[in-house]
Amino acid sequence: MAKKLMKGSEAIGEAAVQAGCKLFFGYPITPQNEIPEYMSHRLPQVGGTFVQAESEVAASNMIYGAAGSGERVFTSSSSPGISLMQEAISYIAGAELPVVLVNIMRAGPGLGGILPSQADYFQATKGGGHGDYRLLVLAPWSVQEAADLVQDAFDLADYYRNPVMVLGDGLIGQMMEPCEFKEGRVPCKPLPPKTWAATGCKGDRPTNIINSLYLDAKELEDHNQKLVAKYEAMKKDEVRFAEFNTGEKADLLIVAYGTVARVCVTAIEDLKAEGIAVSMVRPITLFPYPYEKVKEEAQKAKAVLVVELSTGQMIEDVRLAVEGRRPVHFYGRQGGMLISPEEIVAKAKSILAEAPAPPLKRETKREARNG
Amino acid sequence: MAETVFCRPEALAKVHTHYCPGCTHGVIHRIVAEVVDELGVRERTIGIAPVGCSVLAYDYFTTDFQEASHGRAPAVATGIKRARPDLVVFSYQGDGDLASIGMGEIIHCANRGEKITVIFVNNAIYGMTGGQMAPTTLQGQVATTCPMGRDVALAGYPIRISELLSTLRTPAFIARASVHTPLMAVNAKAMIRRAFEYQIANACFSLVEVLSTCPTNWGIPPVEAAAWLEANMIPYYPLGIFKVPEKEDRAAKPMGA
Ligand SMILES: Cc1ncc(C[n+]2csc(CCOP(=O)(O)OP(=O)(O)O)c2C)c(N)n1
Numbered sequence A: 001m002a003k004k005l006m007k008g009s010e011a012i013g014e015a016a017v018q019a020g021c022k023l024f025f026g027y028p029i030t031p032q033n034e035i036p037e038y039m040s041h042r043l044p045q046v047g048g049t050f051v052q053a054e055s056e057v058a059a060s061n062m063i064y065g066a067a068g069s070g071e072r073v074f075t076s077s078s079s080p081g082i083s084l085m086q087e088a089i090s091y092i093a094g095a096e097l098p099v100v101l102v103n104i105m106r107a108g109p110g111l112g113g114i115l116p117s118q119a120d121y122f123q124a125t126k127g128g129g130h131g132d133y134r135l136l137v138l139a140p141w142s143v144q145e146a147a148d149l150v151q152d153a154f155d156l157a158d159y160y161r162n163p164v165m166v167l168g169d170g171l172i173g174q175m176m177e178p179c180e181f182k183e184g185r186v187p188c189k190p191l192p193p194k195t196w197a198a199t200g201c202k203g204d205r206p207t208n209i210i211n212s213l214y215l216d217a218k219e220l221e222d223h224n225q226k227l228v229a230k231y232e233a234m235k236k237d238e239v240r241f242a243e244f245n246t247g248e249k250a251d252l253l254i255v256a257y258g259t260v261a262r263v264c265v266t267a268i269e270d271l272k273a274e275g276i277a278v279s280m281v282r283p284i285t286l287f288p289y290p291y292e293k294v295k296e297e298a299q300k301a302k303a304v305l306v307v308e309l310s311t312g313q314m315i316e317d318v319r320l321a322v323e324g325r326r327p328v329h330f331y332g333r334q335g336g337m338l339i340s341p342e343e344i345v346a347k348a349k350s351i352l353a354e355a356p357a358p359p360l361k362r363e364t365k366r367e368a369r370n371g
Numbered sequence B: 001m002a003e004t005v006f007c008r009p010e011a012l013a014k015v016h017t018h019y020c021p022g023c024t025h026g027v028i029h030r031i032v033a034e035v036v037d038e039l040g041v042r043e044r045t046i047g048i049a050p051v052g053c054s055v056l057a058y059d060y061f062t063t064d065f066q067e068a069s070h071g072r073a074p075a076v077a078t079g080i081k082r083a084r085p086d087l088v089v090f091s092y093q094g095d096g097d098l099a100s101i102g103m104g105e106i107i108h109c110a111n112r113g114e115k116i117t118v119i120f121v122n123n124a125i126y127g128m129t130g131g132q133m134a135p136t137t138l139q140g141q142v143a144t145t146c147p148m149g150r151d152v153a154l155a156g157y158p159i160r161i162s163e164l165l166s167t168l169r170t171p172a173f174i175a176r177a178s179v180h181t182p183l184m185a186v187n188a189k190a191m192i193r194r195a196f197e198y199q200i201a202n203a204c205f206s207l208v209e210v211l212s213t214c215p216t217n218w219g220i221p222p223v224e225a226a227a228w229l230e231a232n233m234i235p236y237y238p239l240g241i242f243k244v245p246e247k248e249d250r251a252a253k254p255m256g257a
């Protein structure tokens, strides 16, 4: 297929169709209404089914049911709706079902506003619902990347039997960019047959039960450990990030994800023109998080700046990565206010003006001792 | 050679249930299993277990099963049925599950006319959590969260689900039965069979409300529990067919109509 100018929401919907997903259950909420709207006319064209549920609670339980039958299924919503889905998400993770969820984040808390935000980072990456579980979380920064990651999300969900969330901000859903769906796309993971699905126990096949209830403590602990092993495999094999302007040394490392990282690129170029070297790591998977890469690049810089459309959420993972070796600064806007390159340039300059030279010598000594 | 006239249905697992003595959940399980067998659909049936005393239903049937969260079984059933319309999908839900926390899901599932079958077990109490008031607890009935008896000035009147759902314009099969005597159980089976037949014919949503005993949380012995059900529940929850897809009026008809 040739490149087409597409709205992010449409690209997300089309990507799901291209990935062979024929089922969508959802409930309207701004700023992602274009996704269900697109699915409502597109799915019937491919023999699929669209259901407008009575609530996000119902929609998420519908995808739980559909996934139990082994079919590819997805839903999309925005922050308040995703909160209502946490119950089902926890059950889906517990029952190890592959589903794809798209959260086009809006500003909160509460009803908040309808403008772009990144304030659901904690909810997406640290649990959200009850119990010990993790979502695999993918954060696109362009319409094309949203389309690619949605397709990958279905493969990753099937491979790991785990819910995968594509976490975008309002800009991703609304902006129009050229987007291409390549013919003959190869799945990003091997796709084992879904022998676990509840599809009717024909012949001699033992019954398949889709379940997250383990009343025996040891059995549940074993199940928890099985999930942990899966999350560890993700940490080993699925970490994705992009880097910008990285090299031997930098004055400052910026860490940002999603559309915010695009604004940072402009700021980095402006700073370069003034002789200030700024590198950037852009996490693409938020879980698993690229701790190693952030740590490595942080050590080449004098300080680190985290830029987010929140009051500071991903910064906690950056601090974990940096392990106190460099000062970690924050710049964020909230409420749907966007960040301009000028604001980032100003923040970077103020950090570098006050940044004491990093204690390289002492650290080298300590590392030598530890090593 | 001896002829087998009575045996365990194939769709019923060869295990002991955890239900209390005198609880009619087991009878209702058996009826559902017999119907599944008689219609020859065991290998394409998916059951949805609720949260409630029947949470382990997946261990008691030999069909594929999916466990739902509290009240959401109709949404889960919708997902399965829309994904795989060739499957026979039934949910099995208590009155706390369906009429309280899951009220939204059941109304909208019925209203969309999902081609599923709901077995709604009304025992007028929360069984699993220890006898709290349910939306179906009768006026004056004592429960652990209404120790002086249900006060309708505070809690409202018990909800009659079959009547309520039959007001929906969408075609459906809705009936109320009981299993507290063998004859009643035979009638209940006829209703449940009809409900599954409507689903298999892809005709409509179907729900059979089955009045059930909870001797443990009613605080009365099993035999008395059956009598209590007859004396107290049936007057308020009349048995019969409330809605058939072929007709639009919703007046209750006598059993067997
Ligand atoms: C979200 C949630 N809230 C509460 C509970 C606790 N809970 C378990 S069973 C139940 C009530 C079950 O009563 P009913 O549906 O009448 O079924 P019965 O046990 O009488 O068969 C409740 C409130 C739960 N598991 N999940």
Ligand code: SF4
Residues within 6 Å of the ligand: B018, B019, B020, B022, B023, B024, B025, B053, B123, B127, B128, B213, B214, B215, B216, B217
């Ligand atoms: S508590 Fe009541 S509903 Fe539950 S198994 Fe015992 S008698 Fe049956």
